[in-house]
Amino acid sequence: MALLLALLAAIWMLQGLGPGNRGFILGLRATKLAALVTVAVAVGVSTILFQTVAANRVLTPSIMGFDALYVLLQTALVITLGGAGLVGLPPGVKFLAEIAVMSALAATLFGTLLLRGARDVPRMILTGVILGVLFRSVSGFLGRIMDPNEFAVVQSVSFASFNRVDATLLPLAMAVTALAVAVAWRMSARLDVLALGRDPAVSLGLAHRGVTLAVLALVAVLVSVSTALVGPVAFFGLIVAGLAHGLMRTAAHAVLLPAAGLSAAILLVGGQWLFERQLGQAATLSVVVEFAGGLFFLYLLLKGRIR
Template sequence: MDRRSGLMLGAMALLLAGLSAVWMLQGIGGGNRGFILGLRGTKLAALVTVATAIGVATILFQTVASNRVLTPSIMGFDALYVLLQTGLVVVLGGAGLAGLPPGPKFLSEIAVMTVLASLLFGTLLLRGARDVPRMILTGVILGVLFRSLSGFLGRILDPNEFAVVQSVSFASFNRVDATLLPWAAAITAAAVLAAWRLSARLDVLALGRDPAVSLGLAHRGMVLGVLGLVAVLVSVSTALVGPVPFFGLIVAGLAHGLMRSARHAALLPAAALSAAILLVGGQWLFERQLGQAATLSVVVEFAGGLFFLYLLLKGRIR
């Protein structure tokens, strides 16, 4: 990592630390400070965990896909998770789903998501990695298919069970299941550490299939392994706050723009820090300054959608 990248990452880390301190300490006066700090600390940990998972997952996915437009959400990862949740409600019912132990349920969902995503999207990327328009079109079609199936299953549910499905279909940074946070943080940390250890191989993978194979990289196994990490990270973030389709696109664009380097040793932490700064700072702004007059997830999706159209119109896909 060059000196400029190191200084930039250090500045981003300091900015995140400052925002975190403001988030935790602003308005702390009399009363039960311990209770307030506990609530704020839990929410801060959830925001940082989600941000890290989305940022790293997007960089990994764009490396595998060899372009800067595709993200896991655009390719239907989030829709697959919602379909899985809808299927569980249909089979078990709302009460049965709520009665499952949170930890084992969370781990089981991640395992199923990892297998399904690796099979579906691994096949797609391995066969069509050189045809970017086909990948985008296929990913959008798969996302629409999964959402349509979720909608069809939702129509046969009673209103109470349908409300359970709706709660996982839209992102909310105010709704975090604290019981899942230790599991989510541990899994995210393990996946990010694995991605960090693969950073040199990811640099080779980003060169393309033929150059990577000529340099001795086991391309197919590497692609499937990285997709497994992406599926795990997307499952963690979606389980905690719900789907956030375009947030990863914004974060990846910031990471590339700030680092000006293709080295994953710099891109991965830059994406994680950028995402955390945006989520913590944005949630602080909307919650503390604007009094919930607007919703962060809606603003993120609107800005991300505009950025997606900008990349498509400019042709900046690599």
């Protein structure tokens, strides 16, 4: 998988490179390639982590409302500071503050939900979906009462676009993603125990509540990175998590985490190359991914493959 990703990256960088200003073109392509890989790794790893905590193969951070929570946070910032005030904030400081707030809110809201309702899967799914609808409804209500110019700022972060990448955030986003993935990797053994369920994990000496909240904080960080760079993606994580489980056929997180990140990167880089270079933007990758992910979600529900 790593070799396939390297091949796709080479094709992405070198295909159609003319005799003009190659340095400028390569710089633009490298920035977009780095953003795609960063988003892919963040989405893939966060989905595996969240499914481990939830003990459920259907749930993803986006389905449970993490992305909607991020959009609500952006809307609240625009309401409080105004569009000009939000744009005037230093990007790095704003990004780190958003990650901190997202982590705290996610640990409070979703940590309570998962710790109390992990044994009741239907109630957990329903509550998570309701929270997501609530966050989106509040964002929509706030959008209706704000100035149209400020609403445009909110709209820019409400829909996924792999063609729109904030290059100023990319170095910080890459560093934060690498740190979060490294922490998750170090927790692989504890994640394997956590996946056994609450009672077996506690009987084996795992601090279940503390590990669950730590994993949710990592998920919030990774979701914040991916959403800040390209916007919310609801079902992409479900696809790559399913690919990782299907290809690796193991429950070991030391294997699943890199497999999910690589699968996501291959799909994003290969898909963006296909739609951008071969099809001439005749279709949008985010729309196709969401459509395919929605079908896969329905398939998992109908087949009952939730664990």
